[in-house]
Amino acid sequence: MSDFPWSAFALNLAWAAAAALAVMLVTFAVAVRLGMHRIVDIAWGVGFTAVAVVTCVASADEGDPVRRLLVTALTAIWGLRLAAHIARRGRGHGEDPRYEAMLSKAPGNRDAYALRMIYLLQGALVWLVSLPVQAAQYVPDPPSALTWVGAALWAVGLGFEAVGDAQLARFKADPANRGRIMDRGLWSWTRHPNYFGDFCVWWGLFLTACDFPAVAAVSVVSPVVMSLLLTRGSGKRLLEKHMADRPGYTEYQARTSGFFPRPPKRTHSGAGAR
Numbered sequence: 001m002s003d004f005p006w007s008a009f010a011l012n013l014a015w016a017a018a019a020a021l022a023v024m025l026v027t028f029a030v031a032v033r034l035g036m037h038r039i040v041d042i043a044w045g046v047g048f049t050a051v052a053v054v055t056c057v058a059s060a061d062e063g064d065p066v067r068r069l070l071v072t073a074l075t076a077i078w079g080l081r082l083a084a085h086i087a088r089r090g091r092g093h094g095e096d097p098r099y100e101a102m103l104s105k106a107p108g109n110r111d112a113y114a115l116r117m118i119y120l121l122q123g124a125l126v127w128l129v130s131l132p133v134q135a136a137q138y139v140p141d142p143p144s145a146l147t148w149v150g151a152a153l154w155a156v157g158l159g160f161e162a163v164g165d166a167q168l169a170r171f172k173a174d175p176a177n178r179g180r181i182m183d184r185g186l187w188s189w190t191r192h193p194n195y196f197g198d199f200c201v202w203w204g205l206f207l208t209a210c211d212f213p214a215v216a217a218v219s220v221v222s223p224v225v226m227s228l229l230l231t232r233g234s235g236k237r238l239l240e241k242h243m244a245d246r247p248g249y250t251e252y253q254a255r256t257s258g259f260f261p262r263p264p265k266r267t268h269s270g271a272g273a274r
Helices: 007-035 037-058 064-092 099-106 109-131 130-136 144-171 194-206 213-219 221-232 236-243 248-256
Strands: none
Touching: 007 037, 007 109, 007 130, 037 064, 037 099, 037 109, 037 130, 064 130, 099 109, 099 194, 109 213, 109 221, 130 194, 130 213, 130 221, 194 221, 194 236, 213 221
């Protein structure tokens, strides 16, 4: 096993930070022009893609080429699919209620507050969560069995996200389902197939950087932070708080796993509401 190029990786941390910051600043400029900050959610996936591509270029003389291209492709496929999905979902809608509520309490200029509390914060999170994407590309050895296990786990996660999002979009497109809870398909096995998918994607990407124990120790913060965001932060917790008063949601919670997929506790007719 070759030595890990720590000095080159340390320099890449700065390049990655610059890439994430550039995406967020461009998005901020567009959002101010449109008068709508919800488009920052589109920049989330784009930011990870930018970090992966910049790292792939910067690591050209250091990391194994197959591993570099694999990790860049996995990150870009996930990030761009997510960005496209969020863009489609938000088309024709106004400001996101989360950002409207946050900015209504802004001390001073709303846009300056949004820059600090939304864009720069999300840019910092992109940089932190992308640590295994950066580190894996500097691993000088060819992909190991652990790398391919990580890629397989990533594929499971992407499948849950993509299928869950598609099922929910079809459900919402049917006027007959207005006011009803989506409790079909993957949504009958977990209340959050998209968040569970994200969870698998980032633990999978983490495994691609785990051939060096020291690198794994540095990178493990990424899936841990992402897991906390999905389950305790802006993901599952906030969505369930928003859904709590919907008719039928309590019954849906009682029969359906809150995160990790499992068969529903009982069969049901899908007459609930999302």
